[in-house]
Amino acid sequence: MIMHETPSTIRRIAMPARIALAHGGGGQLTDDLVTQLILPRLGNDVLNELTDAAVLHAGESHIAMTIDSYVVHPWRFPGGDIGRLAVSGTVNDLAVCGAKPLGIALSLILAEGLERSVLEAVLDSIHSTAREADVRVVTGDTKVVGRGQADGIYITTAGVGAIEATHKLGIGQVQTDDALLINGPIADHGLAVMLAREMPDMTSSIKSDAAPLNGLIALLLAELGSDIAFMRDPTRSGLSGVAADLARASGLHLTLCENEIPIRPETRHASDMLGLDPLEVANEGKVVVVVRPDAAMTALQIMRTHPLGRDAAIIGRLSDPADGICEIETAIGGRRIIQKPYGEQLPRIC
Numbered sequence: 001m002i003m004h005e006t007p008s009t010i011r012r013i014a015m016p017a018r019i020a021l022a023h024g025g026g027g028q029l030t031d032d033l034v035t036q037l038i039l040p041r042l043g044n045d046v047l048n049e050l051t052d053a054a055v056l057h058a059g060e061s062h063i064a065m066t067i068d069s070y071v072v073h074p075w076r077f078p079g080g081d082i083g084r085l086a087v088s089g090t091v092n093d094l095a096v097c098g099a100k101p102l103g104i105a106l107s108l109i110l111a112e113g114l115e116r117s118v119l120e121a122v123l124d125s126i127h128s129t130a131r132e133a134d135v136r137v138v139t140g141d142t143k144v145v146g147r148g149q150a151d152g153i154y155i156t157t158a159g160v161g162a163i164e165a166t167h168k169l170g171i172g173q174v175q176t177d178d179a180l181l182i183n184g185p186i187a188d189h190g191l192a193v194m195l196a197r198e199m200p201d202m203t204s205s206i207k208s209d210a211a212p213l214n215g216l217i218a219l220l221l222a223e224l225g226s227d228i229a230f231m232r233d234p235t236r237s238g239l240s241g242v243a244a245d246l247a248r249a250s251g252l253h254l255t256l257c258e259n260e261i262p263i264r265p266e267t268r269h270a271s272d273m274l275g276l277d278p279l280e281v282a283n284e285g286k287v288v289v290v291v292r293p294d295a296a297m298t299a300l301q302i303m304r305t306h307p308l309g310r311d312a313a314i315i316g317r318l319s320d321p322a323d324g325i326c327e328i329e330t331a332i333g334g335r336r337i338i339q340k341p342y343g344e345q346l347p348r349i350c
């Protein structure tokens, strides 16, 4: 999640007296929650950056730290489950900040009556995903709440990582003419969860993309170094959220090319059926990478050598005029402005 000064042209609505489901969607309403309630009370120079992971300095060392909660419903869905999501999400938030994950802290909130077999399956999934990411769960906590006081299982994972890169990654590094890449097809996670929840009897080949990306990202950083300006995982609020934030926070014009954005036909079909814009649907195994123009083709080739980047594509470019606007060239040659989604179509997607 990232937010910077909101241009006066963008609406600002005072927080209502009660929290709405959409305040958790990762869109403009989540931004309101963070900027109007949290930052005025807890803000500081590190928290105010609102990066995927905070970067802390200890002598010569740079440590990255992140935390996320997972309340996805159902707990298991095609392509993953809440355990795989928790480990992948935390690892990815560290990795996109250029950090190598050192350890994960795991907190489980279990509802009275949860079947033991569910907990075992989730723990097995956490174990296998952590192995895949070459990271360990090094501390944790468990709480049980009364029947009906929580829905099954909620997970909070925090992660700590070491930053070895000698250069700084961040929106501040983004320049005119930089290229935007993504490592594969969008919207699979959100749609897999939505279909599992809303249409459990429907058979579909859509699977969540939930996966730890630290291997792919380490490869890119090792090969390209300071040619990489910025990375972010397009989770809640999807590619639209990241693209709109990137344009606004860099102050540059970002043009996405719809024809270049990878999306599986079955995912597009499901989006159409549900009335969703796939650009706004959550991903859990995708990274958006901003690289210098001369390095774009090399970055693409490196991504495509990795199993999680086989369908990588160059999907956009930053340019002048410096208007902070993101637009998309549509498949039929039109243009439209991309805004950060307001809330989210369905809650509990991650």
Ligand code: MG
Pocket: 001, 052, 092, 093, 232, 233, 235
């Ligand atoms: Mg993130």
